Amino acid sequence: MVIHVLGAGVAGLTTAVRLAEEGRAVVVHEAATELGQRAASWLAGGMLAPYCEAATADPAIIEPGLRGIDFWADRVPVERRGTLVLAAPRDAADLRQFAARTEAHRLLDADGIAAFEPDLAGRFRQGLFFEDEAHLDPRQAMATLVRRIQDLGGTLLWGSQAEPAALSSETVVDCRGLKAHAPGLRGVRGEMVLVRSRDVSLARPVRLLHPRWPIYIVPREDGVFMIGATMIESERDGPITLRSAVELLTAAFALHPGFAEAEILETGAACRPAFSDNLPRVTQSGRHVCFTGLYRHGFLLAPELSGQAARAVLSLMEAA
CATH class of the missing domain: 3.30.9.10 (D-Amino Acid Oxidase, subunit A, domain 2)
Known part of the structure; x- marks a missing residue:
């Protein structure tokens, strides 16, 4: 069974790579014609700084953020220089x-x-x-995740304007940022x-x-x-x-x-x-999972939330 991931920003790519690493067939749909085009992730700083971010955010981001550093370090070059x-x-x-x-x-x-x-x-x-903080190059990280997905048999469709409604009978993860079907964004x-x-x-x-x-x-x-x-x-x-x-x-x-x-x-x-609390969310409606709301914490919190999204999808597939 194919899993459709909508969006090739940091949310979509981390979710797709987790599912591909679980041996699932993944198709990533991206409206842009190339990686990074019009994507907020492409313009990110790449700081993996949970303690600093907690100065103006919910301290609950610290532990997920620290785990996120390990996620990235297992897959892409990460500088652990504080x-x-x-x-x-x-x-x-x-x-x-x-x-x-x-x-x-x-x-x-x-x-x-x-x-x-x-x-x-x-x-x-x-x-x-x-x-204990770190940083990475977002563009290098995104390109590495694309190659990883492809090496694991996944497919990336550039210029694909896929909508959840057109995939109503499919398993979908909506990671399209502001375009995701999530009220309150x-x-x-x-x-x-x-x-x-x-x-x-x-x-x-x-x-x-x-x-x-x-x-x-x-x-x-x-x-x-x-x-x-x-x-x-x-x-x-x-x-x-x-x-x-x-x-x-x-x-x-x-x-x-x-x-x-x-x-x-x-x-x-x-x-x-x-969202209003500046924290990301993973929600589910039928066979559709939505992961969005990363705010300024994209590379920091995407690993944690992509894990939640992937688990929700895998639970759906086991129940089918």
């Missing part, structure tokens, strides 16, 4: 508040910061280091910039706490950095705005002036699906 959180001296109160809202970190002084990130030596007096727009710098080197994601422009910078290969991300309550699609671009680049310059000479490689914006 996360560094910094604030300018004038924003020291923000750093203290962040520390109070989080756990599993240690306080660093200027020498400690320089030991982890030599290029930031002398620029910050205090920081927080979250040793809203869009949260995120914007990012990719740059290449030969003047700045970072080994791990750095979060800069700033009252106007809080950002994160995630290193990738060949001197590339992802700078993100705005959080705007809007379902408006389209390119990044001038204001957001200026704010992101200004904050990067505040982290290190070497970013002033960086090359801008790409800008992007996408709407992420979210």
